[in-house]
Structure formats: structure tokens, C-alpha cells
Amino acid sequence: MFTYQLRLAFKSLRRNPVLSTLMVVAIGLGIAVSTASVTIYYIYSGNPIPDKSNVLFHVELDNWHPDRPFNRDHPERAPFQITYRDAMALMQSEIPAYQNAAFRTELMVFPDGGERRPYREVVRMCFADFFMMFDVPFQYGGGWTDTADQAPEPVIVIDSTTNQQLFGGINSVGRSIKIEDRYFTIIGVLAEWHPTPKHYDPTNNAFSEPEAMYMPLNFTPIFESTSRGNTWGWADESIDTYGDYLQSELLWIQMWVQLDDETQKQAYQDFLDAYVLEQKKRGRFDRPLNNRLLDVMTMLKELEVVPDTTKSQLVVSLLFLVVCAINLVGILLGKFLGRAPEIGVRRALGASRRSVFIQHLIECEVIGVFGGSLGLALSVMVLDAINRMLANGEQLHLDLNMVGAGLLLSLVAGLIAGIYPSWRICKVAPAVHLKMQ
Amino acid sequence: MITMQKIRKIYRTEHVETHALDSFDLEVRAGEFISIMGPSGSGKTTLLNLVGLLDSFDNGSYMLDGEDATTLSDRQMSRIRNLKIGFIFQTFNLIPDLNVFDNIDVPLRYRGMPAKQRRAAIEEALSIVGLRSRKKHLPSQLSGGQQQRVAVARAIVGRPKLILADEPTGNLDSTMANDIMDLLEKINEQGTTVAMVTHDPDLAHRAPRQIHLLDGSLIDLEIQDKHVPLIAAMPTSANC
Numbered sequence: 001m002f003t004y005q006l007r008l009a010f011k012s013l014r015r016n017p018v019l020s021t022l023m024v025v026a027i028g029l030g031i032a033v034s035t036a037s038v039t040i041y042y043i044y045s046g047n048p049i050p051d052k053s054n055v056l057f058h059v060e061l062d063n064w065h066p067d068r069p070f071n072r073d074h075p076e077r078a079p080f081q082i083t084y085r086d087a088m089a090l091m092q093s094e095i096p097a098y099q100n101a102a103f104r105t106e107l108m109v110f111p112d113g114g115e116r117r118p119y120r121e122v123v124r125m126c127f128a129d130f131f132m133m134f135d136v137p138f139q140y141g142g143g144w145t146d147t148a149d150q151a152p153e154p155v156i157v158i159d160s161t162t163n164q165q166l167f168g169g170i171n172s173v174g175r176s177i178k179i180e181d182r183y184f185t186i187i188g189v190l191a192e193w194h195p196t197p198k199h200y201d202p203t204n205n206a207f208s209e210p211e212a213m214y215m216p217l218n219f220t221p222i223f224e225s226t227s228r229g230n231t232w233g234w235a236d237e238s239i240d241t242y243g244d245y246l247q248s249e250l251l252w253i254q255m256w257v258q259l260d261d262e263t264q265k266q267a268y269q270d271f272l273d274a275y276v277l278e279q280k281k282r283g284r285f286d287r288p289l290n291n292r293l294l295d296v297m298t299m300l301k302e303l304e305v306v307p308d309t310t311k312s313q314l315v316v317s318l319l320f321l322v323v324c325a326i327n328l329v330g331i332l333l334g335k336f337l338g339r340a341p342e343i344g345v346r347r348a349l350g351a352s353r354r355s356v357f358i359q360h361l362i363e364c365e366v367i368g369v370f371g372g373s374l375g376l377a378l379s380v381m382v383l384d385a386i387n388r389m390l391a392n393g394e395q396l397h398l399d400l401n402m403v404g405a406g407l408l409l410s411l412v413a414g415l416i417a418g419i420y421p422s423w424r425i426c427k428v429a430p431a432v433h434l435k436m437q
Numbered sequence: 438m439i440t441m442q443k444i445r446k447i448y449r450t451e452h453v454e455t456h457a458l459d460s461f462d463l464e465v466r467a468g469e470f471i472s473i474m475g476p477s478g479s480g481k482t483t484l485l486n487l488v489g490l491l492d493s494f495d496n497g498s499y500m501l502d503g504e505d506a507t508t509l510s511d512r513q514m515s516r517i518r519n520l521k522i523g524f525i526f527q528t529f530n531l532i533p534d535l536n537v538f539d540n541i542d543v544p545l546r547y548r549g550m551p552a553k554q555r556r557a558a559i560e561e562a563l564s565i566v567g568l569r570s571r572k573k574h575l576p577s578q579l580s581g582g583q584q585q586r587v588a589v590a591r592a593i594v595g596r597p598k599l600i601l602a603d604e605p606t607g608n609l610d611s612t613m614a615n616d617i618m619d620l621l622e623k624i625n626e627q628g629t630t631v632a633m634v635t636h637d638p639d640l641a642h643r644a645p646r647q648i649h650l651l652d653g654s655l656i657d658l659e660i661q662d663k664h665v666p667l668i669a670a671m672p673t674s675a676n677c
Contacts, residue, residue: 004546011534345530348491349591350519350547352512431486434526434603 009363024370027413030324031375035406036382037317044306048195053296059255065234066286078292080203084246087253095268096257098133102126103253105225110178124211125220133258141173141188152218156184162212163189196395197305199296201254204229206305227252328417336425344433353426360422368414376406438630439465444497457483458653470625472641473634475650481634489601490514519547523592527604529584531576538572541591562590582613589620602633
């Protein structure tokens with residue numbers, strides 16, 4: 001029966017191709033807008049590292065103003081970044097499976113051969129564990145060792161785009177590259193990597209591309225690098241030298257640890273508390289003890305990585321789809337009621353109200369699915385345009401889940417558009433229309 | 438086959454009540470061929486719609502082939518229409534964008550019959566009405582007489598017990614009308630009960646039994662016992 005009703009739906013749509021096309025386009029527009037919005041929300045609110053998100057912890061120490069919390073709306077929350085000196089102290093712990101303190105800076109790159117002019121590049125200063133704990137994929141080579149961190153050794157990891165630009169995409173491991181006043185040996189080239197949101201540093205545009213280069217953080221004092229990301233401060237302190245900067249209460253380092261079980265987590269929490277209590281004795285950390293370990297998803301939620309505007313857009317786009325569907329109600333009602341004599345005949349020949357209802361609902365769902373397919377194609381274009389506008393690479397894209405969501409939305413739209421007209425036509429009294437044929 | 442007692446059917450609008458049938462009694466036995474005559478507005482089509490479970494009545498009782506019509510759900514009535522009743526209309530009522538084969542297929546589709554059986558039944562019905570060569574034609578490609586024969590094929594394809602024909606020859610010339618009457622008689626001879634509304638006295642007289650309606654009441658009864666024993670069609674209204 002379903003195939004028969006499907007066949008009737010196609011016949012009905014072919015009967016008036018212009019009207020059918022208009023209805024498909026209306027649903028298609030609604031689906032395009034809503035699927036694009038749902039995709040943006042889905043990607044923005046997704047888990048960027050599902051396999052490890054519950055063992056990676058963002059370290060927060062409440063080193064803020066003694067008299068006011070970092071976040072007035074949520075006084076229980078601590079700052080999302082820590083000071084350089086606290087980061088260096090915490091890196092001495094041997095509890096975590098992996099640990100990493102990092103920040104984003106900019107350094108001058110001097111390409112070999114003189115064909116390209118020197119340029120400033122975004123560089124992530126980090127520790128060796130960064131690559132392991134965040135499952136960073138490599139195209140060539142790999143990350144550096146703890147020994148390279150300590151020295152520090154002049155080693156560097158570059159991303160695939162930089163490798164393409166500077167070395168034509170070949171395996172450049174072992175090649176040298178001049179950064180500021182010294183040469184670094186390339187020991188790894190990243191494969192394509194677009195963590196979304198950029199969980200390891202969501203304070204600096206969670207949806208920007210990862211950095212182009214990665215080098216040991218211990219080069220920070222050597223290059224006298226400063227943060228090119230968010231820096232927060234509350235203390236009235238004079239910073240006259242680079243040494244003052246490193247010893248200041250400015251918060252600009254992101255600290256992450258990997259704690260594989262509850263015991264490890266508790267041990268690290270105790271370690272943090274002991275550290276802060278020790279610092280309190282030295283006149284720092286005037287606020288109540290509030291050291292926090294947030295897993296990836298909790299941290300992203302607290303940081304409100306998904307902007308409120310994205311949520312609003314999602315709601316508005318879904319409402320737009322509903323409006324598109326509601327606009328079809330009148331058209332479908334007119335179309336179906338115009339077919340009342342035929343329905344009278346079908347009822348006389350044995351069609352129940354239910355089968356008439358289902359027949360018409362299937363027709364609406366066929367419109368919905370065609371509209372959905374058109375909408376998905378349009379949403380690919382919309383997302384591509386947004387990616388180009390935001391220079392996001394291909395962060396926003398339809399995956400199978402979103403294609404499924406788009407088709408589901410199109411079925412819902414078909415249902416919204418069709419349920420009332422289908423109900424009306426199935427209630428038609430057959431006897432009234434049989435004489436009118 | 439049909440037992441109606443004290444049937445009342447009133448059409449209501451905001452200001453007007455029209456008594457289409459009033460205290461109407463009718464009994465038709467299985468295998469009968471009855472013709473129903475009467476002037477326009479006398480309730481002929483209303484009677485046929487009630488008999489065919491296409492409309493509801495306000496009062497009275499109606500047994501169709503042993504089933505109490507007053508207790509049936511829409512689904513049950515649809516099932517009975519599909520299994521037991523074949524309809525033929527004055528205006529043929531073929532579905533314009535379905536070809537002859539698919540038009541005849543409609544009642545079988547709602548019966549959920551397997552494709553092979555459907556095909557065989559349709560071929561047989563087409564043979565009976567003499568239109569096997571036209572099964573791929575659309576209704577618009579057929580003459581009026583051919584269209585009505587398709588409607589007859591559609592009515593008989595499911596081997597119903599009852600054929601309800603509402604002025605089946607009203608849009609046809611006399612030759613074609615006689616062809617259709619011949620078909621109905623042939624169907625009746627095979628044991629199918631036929632109830633036919635007509636304005637044509639000559640055609641009405643070809644039925645063994647004629648019923649006359651006036652203003653919703655049975656006012657005349659003429660029995661020509663050709664095929665079946667005496668039937669009872671007892672008027673109970675004051676007009677009779």
C-alpha cells in the first residue's frame with residue numbers, strides 16, 4: 001500500500017509541476033537555513049576530542065582580586081588562565097599522565113632562499129606533552145621530547161599549510177627554518193587538524209584555525225615572547241622589564257593535564273591545593289581556596305564557547321522553517337480540497353479516512369524530502385560561504401549526522417505543512433462529491 | 438441483503454431542514470435487481486448513498502448483508518464498501534490521470550490483494566465489459582459508453598454482492614444505455630444484487646422490481662417476479 005500511495009504522490013506532484021516546484025523550493029529554503037544553523041550549532045557545541053574529553057582537565061587557580069570574583073555572574077568560577085610562574089611551578093608535578101602549559105605568540109619567520117619575505121607567524125609555545133595529550137596528528141615526523149623542553153632544543157613542528165608554503169609539501173623533517181635570530185630544526189609536520197572548538201585554547205577564538213608553528217615554551221624568556229592572546233590582570237603592579245612580566249600576576253597561560261583515573265585526579269587536586277596554600281603563605285592567592293579541574297566539555301560550557309547569537313540563530317532558523325511549512329498549509333489545503341471528488345470516489349471504492357489521510361501525508365512528505373534534498377545542497381553552499389567569510393578552512397561542513405538531521409527536519413516540515421490539509425481532506429463526506437464529478 | 442426500517446435522513450443548513458427520507462422501510466433480498474425511480478429531489482441518490490454506507494442517517498435501523506450499519510466504524514464501513522459493494526455513477530467518476538487498468542485496480546488496492554491476483558481480476562473484468570484492448574488508455578481517450586463500461590468493470594472487479602448504480606445510463610445515448618443495462622442484467626444473473634436509480638421508465642421496467650420515491654417516501658411498489666421469489670418492500674410512511 002505504501003508504494004501505491006507513493007506512486008499516487010508522484011502522480012499528484014507531476015499533475016501541477018509549477019506548484020510542486022514552488023512548494024519544494026519553499027521547504028528547500030527553510031531546510032537550507034535551518035540545516036546550516038543546526039550544523040553551526042552542532043559543530044560549535046560538539047565534543048572536539050570525544051575519546052579523551054573526560055580525562056583531560058583544564059587547570060584553574062583562583063588567583064584574582066581579593067575583593068571580587070573573576071566572574072561576577074558565577075563567583076564560584078576561577079580565571080581560565082594562570083600566571084607564567086604558577087604554570088612553571090605546576091609543570092614540576094609528576095602526577096599527571098601528561099601536562100602542558102602553553103600560550104600563543106607571534107614570531108618572525110625568515111624563509112630560506114630569499115624568494116619569500118620575512119613574515120610574522122602565529123606560534124604556540126608549549127611542552128612536549130601537548131602533541132600526545134591532544135592526539136595531534138602528524139603527516140611527517142613527530143613531536144619533541146621532554147629533554148628538548150628542558151634545554152630547550154631548537155626544534156619546531158609546523159602545520160601542513162606552512163610546510164606547503166615553505167617546502168612545497170615535501171617531507172621537511174630535518175630541514176631548518178630561521179625563527180627570529182636562530183635556526184630551528186623541523187621535527188614534525190602536522191597532518192590536517194581542525195579541532196572544533198579549539199579546545200586547548202578556547203579563550204582565543206575557539207573557532208580559529210590551530211597555530212602554524214609549535215616550539216618549546218622554554219624559548220619564551222629567550223625570545224622575550226609575550227602573549228598574542230587574551231591576557232587578564234587585576235593587580236596594581238609595575239611591569240618595567242620582561243622579568244617583571246614573567247613574575248607578574250598577569251594571567252595568560254593555558255594549563256592542561258591528563259589524569260587517567262579518579263585517584264590521579266584527587267592526587268593532582270591535592271597537589272594544587274597544597275601549592276596554593278603555600279603561595280598564600282607568601283602573600284598571594286588572597287581569595288578562598290578554589291582550584292578547579294574542569295574536563296573538556298565542562299570547560300567549554302563554562303567558557304560559553306557557543307555564542308548566544310548562535311543559539312538565537314538556531315531558534316530563528318527553525319522558526320523560519322516552521323513559517324515556510326505553514327505557508328504551504330494553505331496551498332496544500334487548496335490543492336487537496338480541489339481533489340475532493342476523486343477522494344469521494346476512492347472512499348466509495350473502499351478507502352478509509354485513515355488511508356486517505358496517509359496518502360496525502362505521504363504526498364506532503366515527498367514534497368518535504370525533495371525540499372530537504374534541495375535544502376541540503378543549498379546549506380552546503382551556505383556553509384561554504386560562511387567558511388570562506390570566517391576563513392575557517394572547512395570547519396563548518398555537513399557530516400552524516402547533519403544530513404540525517406536535515407532530512408529529519410524536512411520530514412517534520414512536511415508533517416507540519418501536511419497534517420491539517422490531510423486531515424481536512426480525509427474528513428470530506430464522499431457522498432457530497434460523487435454527484436459533482 | 439438490505440433491510441432498512443424507519444430510516445430518516447434530514448439535511449440541515451443554518452435555516453433549513455430538508456427531510457430527504459422519512460420513516461423509510463426497504464427490504465431487498467440477495468440476487469434481486471431493483472430500479473429506483475422518482476423525480477429530482479425525491480431522495481433516490483440519498484437512498485443509494487445510505488445503502489452504500491456513503492452517508493449516515495438520523496434515525497432508524499439498517500442491516501446490510503447481516504451487519505448492523507448503525508454500529509460500524511468508518512474503517513468497517515470502508516471495508517464493507519470495498520468487499521461487498523460496487524458503485525456505478527452517472528458521471529462515471531473515473532480518476533482522470535489513471536489509465537483504465539489502474540482505475541479498475543483502485544478497489545483491489547484498498548483490499549491489499551497481491552499483484553498477480555489483481556492483474557487476473559482486472560483482466561477478467563475487462564473481458565466482461567469488452568475493453569481488454571483499452572487498458573492502457575486514459576479515460577479522456579475513451580467514449581462515454583466506454584468510460585461507463587470501465588466504471589462497470591471497476592464495480593465488479595472485486596466480485597461484490599451488491600452493485601449500486603446511480604443513473605448509470607444518464608449520460609449515454611440509447612444504444613450505449615442498452616449495452617450498460619445488458620451488462621447489469623448479466624451481472625445480476627450471476628447472483629449479484631443490483632440497485633439502480635434511473636429516470637428512464639423503459640430501463641426501469643427491465644428490472645424485475647421497481648421502487649418509486651416521492652419526497653423521501655416510498656409511494657409505489659411494482660413487482661415483476663422474474664428472478665427471485667416475492668420480496669418485501671413495505672412502505673410505512675403515511676403517504677403510502
